[in-house]
Amino acid sequence: MLLSRARRSTFAVFALNGFLLGMWVVNIPEIRERTGASTVVLGYLLLLFGGTALVGMQVCGRLIDRFGSRVVTVVAGLALSVTLVGPAFARSVTDLAVALAILGIFNGAIDVAQNAQAVEVERGYARPIISAFHAFFSFGGLLAALVGGGLIAAGADVRWSFAGVGIVGIAVVLAARRSLLAPTEATTRAAGVARVRSPWNLRVAVLALLAFMLLLAEGVAYDWSTVHLHDSLGASKTVAAWAFGAFSVTMTLVRLVADRIVARIGSAAYVQRAAFLGAAGLLGAAAAPDPGIAIVGWSVFGIGLAGCVPQFFSAAGNIDPAAAGTYLARVTGIGYLGLLAGPAIIGILTHWVTLTTAFAVPVIGCLLAGLLAPSALRRVDT
Template sequence: MRHTRLAVFEIFGLHGFAFSTWAVQIPSAQARTGLSTAQLGTLLVVLGAAALVGMQLSGPLIGRYGSARTAVVGNAGIAGSISVPLLATNAVTLAAGLALLGFTLGINEVAMNAQAVIVEQRYGRPIMSAFHAVYSVGNVVGAAAGATTLALEWSPGAIAVGASGICMVTAGSAARVLWTRQTRAEESATTSPRRSRSETPSSAQRHRRIVTLGVLAFLFLLAEGVAADWSIVHSAEHLGISGWYGALTYASFVVSMTLGRFVADRATARHGPVQVVRMGCVVAAVGIAVVIGSPMLVLTIIGWGLFGLGLAGTVPQVFSAAGNTAGSTATDLSRVVGMGYTGILAGPTIIGWLTEFVPLNATLLVPLAAVAVCLLAAGNVGR
């Protein structure tokens, strides 16, 4: 079982690495293709839309072939497609590359979380947050590697070969364990916890629970998306600080979230998922309130750090609750993950729209309201 857990760690890390590798290269891709900011923004929607399609297709694929094999295919797809947008020289090839990359990321997003639920069930203790922590580590490694290649002025070809090579080696290592490790019969027996007839929820009850968990995922990832896309801009506009000083705000958020995810499993084992989500919402609310009211960089950095720490264990608990709902299917999990992913896309966009009417600092009341709603609904992550 330990080998399976390590393999799932690998696919989470690969996912984070691939996503951040592309994100760092966006300015270079824009310069290479000659696209305007508006045109680039339109094409970036292609990646998000393709990812949502992949997520919805992933559910039926998991039901037929199992999450382990679906994740292997998703990883192989990521490794094969990451080079396309990195090498794109015009709008058509960039759009095609983003569609391929987004589609495979979407398939893998659901499959790796479904496989993580199975591994967590077999371990008999909370370990979901650790998988998401490794995803965050992959994000950091990808961003650092991308920044290094830019500083060293690597060619797009060299960057594409390096990124594809790392993804292929990681995908191959995970596939060696996952492809034959688990059969569909084993998976179907594990993904739906055994309950007596009286404990099994009706179809309507299960549907309401899945929708509620999807809304929680949407709100939590909306808040996370706002931090990712607007924290640095906020420090420049609200505090008049730019450059690497401003970047410390986002770094504080990412580092705190990563570290928080490594300890969230222990907190979940001790206090239960509901208390972890409730405490996380309180900490996140305090953090974003500090950011809104802060007149100085140090306090703002602390505020974003608290925000990341508070959110760290929330989404893993929501996904784990969806996967552990009696009678749930991989399609149910794909819906929860898909709603969450919609939130991470919608959050930054909503903030952008609101800045046309109110100062950016005031728009941060949106993620504050989101975590407040989640605090009230935290009881729904109970198993």
């Protein structure tokens, strides 16, 4: 019963994180207009958001090892809900920069904290369940698209929309607080005990590299799938949007069933086959002669990537339960760098090669991940 309640509460936290982040994303055009930020400036602001998120991840990792994931998840969730209103009330680029820097810190913190809590719940179940948590993050993003789009269509003031969403976030975190798993002696270090060094080792480095490569590929889908259909295949903007839509839907649906497959064949075999499938999907999209086939390729790409990265987080969190936060922060942080770098790398390469040729980078990343995953994940399955 305790594990079941903890699982539901962790689902709620993941969904809330996706919802809060999604509300910011769907309102970017409105907030940019209110603050007068140019497209170039917005790009720098988003990099600032990503950079402070990385800082939040690393700080949060150590706090988890000291206080447990429940406390850090609750504090980060409450802080994220409150600081979400910052961008909405920003009146200038400077205001927005400060607001996004603070928001990024707590978004990075909750990213690591909720994954650490998910690993603890999964450990209690003694079977794979982590992909389902990431599915709820995706559901939260889809809900934000619906709610945020509806509020925009109704002409709601973004400031009061964000204030209302923030209140909802606080209520969700407080409701989930008591059901989250409390820290144990195995997962935290007692007060007064010297901090045990959590060194980088080959396994942590490989897990971080795998996360980097596959999140790089995921970032390419986010920012370049619609551009590919519109610019390379001449699709209308409406049809081009279906590429990302298909990718997102398959990512979400597969995450709901990935745990069952992992339980049957093991995480190493799953990631290997899924990464190869993702490479085949992106190759198919790049080589597609028309938008319809390209959309199928992007959907297959989503199927391949969906359940892979959660396996790396699970493996990192189980290397040493007492240092789960530190190791998760490292793997999550390096992976997040891939998510940020992927779209930029493709954009830079298009100065010299075509967009479809530039897709060779994420394809090679998927192939390498498929080759390296068995050695990094084999210990999880034995």
